[in-house]
Amino acid sequence: MARLGMVLDLERCVGCNGCTMACKAEHGTPKGVFFAKVLEKTTGKYPNVKKQFIPVLCNHCEDAPCERACPTGATHIRPDGIVLVDDDKCIGCRACYVACPYVNRAYLPKGILKEGYYGNGYLTPYEQVKYKEFTEGTVVKCTFCAHRVDQGLDPACVITCPTEARTFGDLDDPRSEVSALIRERSGFQLLPEANTKPCVYYLRG
């Protein structure tokens, strides 16, 4: 069985947020909820300065603290490594939210699915369709686009990336592009000290 992972090349990323918006459009996340984000960090002093762009998403950890924290088994790891939340089982206790060292989960409070982006209780036709996929009072997060992966497609953030900074594939296959990139360019994971074994790797910019 594959162990799916993603490699984010910080040298190529230009922080345009194509991924952020592709993710929002794919999932239709409510206001204030982002499964994908781009963080910015300034390094150096004038004039030797740079803005660094760090795209983040759920790390789909092999040793996932969110899964361990979940009292109902709602958060589970698929055989291919994708970490998902089953909203039928989620009781909204938010133990996973607290357990995630990467702060990559979001809680959908009561009423959020009735308040669209334009306020006054108006939901666009798009929001009306997309919000059916969500349940208030549950925790949500990046799914690695499991619904796309199951159709043999790459995640939405991967195909849209203007600089092709994102690569998706099987970490267990040494011949895969993700494995080669991690090997050749010393891919690293975020917060290794948390011992979560993330399946999202970064390449230095």
Add this chain to the structure above:
Amino acid sequence: MAPAQTQRNAAKDDVWVPTVCYMCYNACNIRVHRVDGVVVKIEGNPESPHNGSRVCAKGHAAIMGLYNPYRVTKPLRRTNPEKGPGVDPGWVEISWEEALAAIADRLKSIRETDPRKLAVLSFDTQGFGTLGNVWTTAFGTPNVNPGSADYYCGNANHPISWSVDGTFFSEPDYHYAKYCILFGSQHGIPGFTKNPLGLAPRLADARQKGGLKLVVVDPYCNTAASKANEWVPIRPGTDAALALALANVLLNEEGIYDREFLARCTNAPYLIGDDGYYARDGEGHAQVWDQASGKAVPFHTEGARPALEGTFQVDGGRQARPAFALVKEHVQKYTPEKAEEITTVPAATIRRIAREFGRAASIGSTITLEGKVLPYRPAVADWSKGAIAHKHGMHTGWAIQLLDTIVGAVDVPGGHLGVSSKGPGWEPTEGPDGLLVPAQKIAMGGIPYPPKKPVRPNTAEVNELFPAASYAQPMLLDVLKDPEKYGLDYKVEMLINCRSNYMMTSVDPEAVAESFGKIPFIVSFALNIDETAELADIVLPDTHVLERLDALPNRIYGWILPGQGEWYWTVRQPVVDPPPGVRHWTEVMYHLAERIGMLEDLYFTFNANLKIGEPFRLKPGRVYSHEELVDAYFKSLFGSEHGVAWFKENFMLKEPRSIEEAYPRPFIKPRLPIYLEHFKRQGPQVQAVTAELGLEDWDVSDYQALPDWGPCESYSRRGEYDLIAIMAKQAFHTHSFTVDAAWLNELGDQYPDSKAVLINPATARRKGLADGDEVILRTPDGKEGRTRVRCFEGVHPEVVVIPGLHGHWARDRRKYIENPGLHFNSLLAYDLRKIDMASSAFDACVKVKVTKI
């Protein structure tokens, strides 16, 4: 079925429709997923050479613009006669019949008296740009203006690209470039300037694998600078001094220049007399000094070995020198030390960059592509708004172009490329004195060569007084106030406005409101009531990009990729129906033509302007639908099998691009100018016309044959107005309309530098300012704006940066924009002295005093 085509799931309404994005002007090819009548996703079209599967933040967010609940869906009439920023127009809904009848009445009476009294402002380059110019021509008005772009729209890009490459746009060849200097440009960075999603992977590959050294010259460490090998901070409006110093080092210190290219492909060897004009022979030919025969011969003499330097006696004992010798001498005054004083870029840095650039150009080297041996010049200098939206912007553009010209990096692998100079069935031709004229097939308005003669104005932007420019949009505001001053014998009495928000994209909304206030009747086609539509007397609803049919949005003169690849022609087609009663504004304009009885003229002009061939020509005596017009255009271009139905189903027609088309310079004869003799000739001509009009103080000093640096008004700072305010783009916004897609507002609000003023921390400390402080920015002209401080190390210490075009005040927009931010253009007072008299660019920097509230 190929992904480029419409993909259907027959079981229910579940379809992927291929079409073309319009969230900026770059025309990315997208496929839109519609399920049960609702748009649920937008993706890039993997079959497209333009952008593949890539879509930017704005493109995805188009869904939210489509479903914006504040869209206009019914015609509206103003009840409040008072107009101005923030004034409630008092809209009332009216029927289409009432609206169209009122508009048609006005149009009819204007057309009968003087059709020039109608102006149409639109930045709908991909829709109205094709069919609309036909409409205005048929109506009889010359006043069609891409108004939205107003004070800056390639003012000092397009005239130079047309003259040098024979195209509307030019771009760095990231396939082969090894060294690239971007002056106030972010070419290849998604969200910025031209064809970004096509160039983005090319630039990323070049940086990562191609050994490209990227140098970004800008007062602000923008995205391109953050990804560059080197950020060179520069004082705003001084890029020409830097470029000329780099040229000086190349020519006079390092001796690096492409002799063969200059002699064969430019007017560098043309002999120039003491008067600064070509030393012509008795038959009027420009001459070169032939070293083989030791005499002056016409420039086109076969086998001549032209000299680039020296002083020669031509007939009648006159002395003349090759243009190149004058260029070389001219740049000597820009020593790196002098340039350091002007630009703040250290002289040592200037020398090093010039050396690196010159060596990277590998003059004399060749590359073999598809069996053809081509010059290989992998060093390129590119520029955009940051460098040239300034006083003397035209000189800045030509100064930067000089770097590419010196090393021969023009339309060859690794250099600066016109996007479509030469294609199947077209190539540039030789104009007067053997200089380049763009191919007719891709030529649009505003071509500066053959040189235009300034004449008494007929247009409301008086572009007749700017013969070297592509247009003169910033003049419109002054002309509206006082047309007689410019010798116009009419006043604009009606304005039609669409996809153009002059109030925000021009400088100085108060000045715009005052000038537009002189127009008795304004019609705005609008998706949302924007800041300009608030000035209208009648508002008509327009269609969203996902509801539109437009022929060839990837216009071949601009919105396609340069270099190796393919040619491609596309269609923008409706994915969903517009709200009931709402039609594409071009369609409404054509309907109005019918109402005012100008349909026959319209069809005649359509056939003539778009060169429609038989049997597709429109016939008088019947009424064609918008779709039938697009169909005739397509079939005339591509044959009867490739009508609108074919394009709707198959989306894209492709053709291979040959090496000769990708890199035309070695395969074409016309020369490009390094010495702007015609430009110099235009100075006295403009002076004569303006003097005749009584415009005594018209400044023609920029009409020189060789570029110089000249200061912006912000250059001399004294006392409390000690900082220079500039604006910077944000990747997730374009123009002023992307705010209507609510996701993008939310996205911007995630970043602390959005809707703030960025200040270098050392400057902030000196002024006692800290992150988050509320401040007021004041200019010497009495303009002011409030915002908050964000300290950022990547700002030149003399500069403050305002990212994005924010500060929307339209009443509807304020219902969904919680934090509007500061409108940069409100800090720029409209003042003719700030207009570049050659290119018409308005100076986009201003002195400010920053005070804590």
